[in-house]
Amino acid sequence: MRIVHTDQIIQNIKEMCIEANYQLSRDVEDCIRNAFDQEDSVLGKQILGQLGENLDIASKDFIPICQDTGMAVVFLKIGQEVQIDGMNLEEAVNEGIRQGYQKGYLRKSIVSDPFIRTNTKDNTPGVIHYEIVSGDQLEITVSPKGFGSENMSRIYMLKPSDGKEGVINAVLETVKLAGPNACPPIIVGIGIGGSFEKCALLAKKALLRDLNEAHKLDHIRQLEEELLVKINQLRIGPGGFGGRTTALGVNIETYPTHIAGLPVAINICCHVNRHVTRVI
Amino acid sequence: MEKFIHTPLNPEEISELRAGDYVYITGIIYTARDAAHQRMFDTMMDGGQLPFDIKNNMIYYLGPTPEREGQVIGSAGPTTSSRMDKYTPLLLDHGLKGMIGKGKRNDQVIEAIKKNKAVYFVAIxxxxxxxxxxxxxSEVIAYDDLGTEAIRKLYVEEFPVIVVIDSQGNNLYEIVLQSC
Structure with missing residues (x-):
């Protein structure tokens, strides 16, 4: 067994919350800057230019990229040869979030109860997903998720006969309904298969994948490419003011499913698609 | 068209703005988002006094990040406006002249904008x-207990926005979709 102490987990999650909110990953930033070069709408191009400028100011002046610094979604891949020492793991993850959001001057956006809605004032709790994998390492991903785009996400329980066309229609309907609300240009994470909750989790995981990395299965990669073209043909454009850049990327994750079903979840993310991964 | 306006808003100037205009705002504006709107709405329904005079003024749908030492405010972009739709017509009927947010508004808000000759701006x-x-x-003037959702009085200089719904009810998002 390899021992990992929760102090190490707290320290890393704290740093990752801050890093994610001040600096986008290379792939997302490159997509925004490339989109500027290719945009044909005057207002759309102006907005993409300002989004690039916004990224420069955020890293230079230590101002979060977006004021919605999100609900902290944390993925833990725990090697089955890892022993975690110290405090309770869930408490440790939330302590890391607490310290990150306080030390990083990040917004506290979490309310303790969906109806009573009292702000917890430290952005906890996060949403934590645990996965047991082989090996002796612990992989942590922190993905602060803004709710302007989260609110525009949807799940469809399609029939097997709906097939690929049904999936395409569901995605296009979701993107159209989101329109300017989700802060386009967006990134579209799609989960297909599994069960009701599994496809939602796959959609969230799809948002974590590098935008330059295509799906390893040919028919899924082709569907990603087809969807990106079709979404951009909607011409919602940057800010919803028209143009060719409605989405920067479409990532799909799939899983085996039931003979009777074709679940599809579409998780929309704005251009501030934040995620940081570290292996301890 | 590029235009420069000052707050408090001049009703005549506002009625001349058109969907698609790129506008720079200078002057005092007030922040309020979900929870502050709920409180203001409840106050108005009870016949109470609002924490600031909304007549010819403007609300920015914003909950900023905390400021560091030496900064005026943290990150300060718009939140999605449609969550405020439920409260907006009443505020407009009481004299509010403009809103800054992002995204679509419902038919009731658009009607209230036309009726009151107001304007809806979108920031990036x-x-x-x-x-x-x-x-x-930036100064918190009410509802301090709401944290980021408190009402702030901001002084802005040439704050960049786009007119999305003008006083005649023209809607830039609709115009854009129809033109392609």
């Missing part, structure tokens, strides 16, 4: 660091 979503540079002072 997800450009909170850039927009914070246009805010020159």
């Amino acid at each position: 979503g997800g450009a909170g660091a850039l927009l914070s540079k246009k805010i020159k002072s």
